[in-house]
Amino acid sequence: MAEHFTNEEIVARGKQAVMNTYGRLPLALVRGEGSWVWDADEKQYLDFVTGLAVNSLGYSHPAVTAAITQAAHQIVHASNLYWIPNQVRLAEKLTAHSFAAKVFFCNSGAEANEAAIKLARKQAKQNYGEDKYRIVSLSHSFHGRTLAALTATGQTKYQAGYEPLPEGFLYAQLNDIASLEQCVGEQTAAVIIEPIQGEGGVNPASPEFLQAAREVCDRYGALLVFDEVQCGMGRTGKLFAYEWSGVEPDLMTLAKALGGGVPIGALLAAEKAASTFQPGDHASTFGGNPLATAAGNAVIDEMLRPGFLRHVQEMSAVLRAGLDDLAKKYFLDGRVRGEGLILGLPVGDKGPQVVQECQESGLLINCVGGQVLRFLPPLNVSKQEIQLALTLLEQAFLKVIV
Numbered sequence: 039m040a041e042h043f044t045n046e047e048i049v050a051r052g053k054q055a056v057m058n059t060y061g062r063l064p065l066a067l068v069r070g071e072g073s074w075v076w077d078a079d080e081k082q083y084l085d086f087v088t089g090l091a092v093n094s095l096g097y098s099h100p101a102v103t104a105a106i107t108q109a110a111h112q113i114v115h116a117s118n119l120y121w122i123p124n125q126v127r128l129a130e131k132l133t134a135h136s137f138a139a140k141v142f143f144c145n146s147g148a149e150a151n152e153a154a155i156k157l158a159r160k161q162a163k164q165n166y167g168e169d170k171y172r173i174v175s176l177s178h179s180f181h182g183r184t185l186a187a188l189t190a191t192g193q194t195k196y197q198a199g200y201e202p203l204p205e206g207f208l209y210a211q212l213n214d215i216a217s218l219e220q221c222v223g224e225q226t227a228a229v230i231i232e233p234i235q236g237e238g239g240v241n242p243a244s245p246e247f248l249q250a251a252r253e254v255c256d257r258y259g260a261l262l263v264f265d266e267v268q269c270g271m272g273r274t275g276k277l278f279a280y281e282w283s284g285v286e287p288d289l290m291t292l293a294k295a296l297g298g299g300v301p302i303g304a305l306l307a308a309e310k311a312a313s314t315f316q317p318g319d320h321a322s323t324f325g326g327n328p329l330a331t332a333a334g335n336a337v338i339d340e341m342l343r344p345g346f347l348r349h350v351q352e353m354s355a356v357l358r359a360g361l362d363d364l365a366k367k368y369f370l371d372g373r374v375r376g377e378g379l380i381l382g383l384p385v386g387d388k389g390p391q392v393v394q395e396c397q398e399s400g401l402l403i404n405c406v407g408g409q410v411l412r413f414l415p416p417l418n419v420s421k422q423e424i425q426l427a428l429t430l431l432e433q434a435f436l437k438v439i440v
């Protein structure tokens with residue numbers, strides 16, 4: 039039996055021993071089942087954060103648990119000096135269901151974006167010469183915390199203190215085609231876009247903007263990169279968010295939900311870019327290891343089952359309608375935005391208070407940019423669970439907003 043600690047004990051000890059990089063809520067999550075988690079004091083929560091869009095199949099999903107268990111018995115890790123059957127299988131499934139021809143595996147979203155940036159620069163220099171290296175991203179974007187991914191992240195609050203940042207990054211405005219046209223030119227190696235900005239406040243890119251990005255990239259021989267680390271893997275009600283727009287990227291990055299909670303990231307590349315990396319050009323010790331890709335296979339198999347994505351779309355309609363009603367009833371200015379089960383509701387500066395009220399009544403949600411409530415329930419959430427979440431949210435509004 040593991041030693042048992044209370045929330046309070048864990049928080050106190052954590053403050054001593056763990057670096058203070060997160061503004062954490064004072065509770066420790068110790069087990070989960072479906073859409074529900076329990077903290078160290080046995081308090082139960084309905085989880086609409088899902089480990090930040092990671093636990094998309096909910097907690098303790100039997101298929102994921104079985105896959106991890108089997109891999110643990112069979113082989114946890116093998117080097118990429120050898121072929122890894124689970125990795126090959128997952129790459130086949132990802133390419134069969136997307137624009138991509140080949141996949142590179144790593145361990146996180148930031149690493150997947152680093153790989154995308156490196157690949158884009160390498161192929162630009164190879165095909166067009168040394169001066170083609172610029173990366174255009176968007177303001178309010180989020181691409182991760184490693185130095186290049188951080189530089190692509192168009193939010194100065196994350197960059198302050200880490201200068202000098204890598205050179206050659208420019209920022210356009212989301213859904214502003216003119217500003218994109220201004221940033222992209224002969225020197226552009228890649229344009230990187232989240233089809234729905236997650237950390238930036240649940241801001242969807244319009245289909246017209248994505249189409250314009252496709253055109254301007256083609257005009258200048260730049261690669262179009264979609265960062266689907268948060269909005270990919272079924273989150274929007276399609277396997278990949280770009281499917282809603284019909285605009286295909288050249289590169290796409292995945293992470294978060296891909297491993298059902300086991301760390302994994304992936305860079306997917308279309309045929310024309312897929313052979314840029316040759317032996318020695320890029321690598322990751324753990325990338326695509328047998329355990330992580332066992333989990334990845336279980337996750338994608340679940341998501342490809344008939345009816346899974348339709349369920350996401352149906353639950354989205356229920357949650358969206360409920361949030362729209364609350365927005366009207368409580369005279370909120372902003373409208374619900376997002377797609378599928380990544381939805382945002384602007385509530386002004388009361389966001390953090392609403393989050394705290396919800397937590398006290400047993401609902402986990404979070405707030406991006408201090409202003410927008412973000413809802414990321416498990417994709418297999420039930421209608422009853424959504425209705426319960428809406429009830430708890432309304433109770434919080436009654437306390438905080440009225």
Ligand SMILES: *Cc1c(COP(=O)(O)O)cnc(C)c1O
Nearest residue numbers: 146147148180181182236267268
């Ligand atoms: C979370 C996130 C990342 C970074 O992923 P990590 O696994 O934390 O490195 C990158 N891009 C987007 C869109 C994200 O939401």
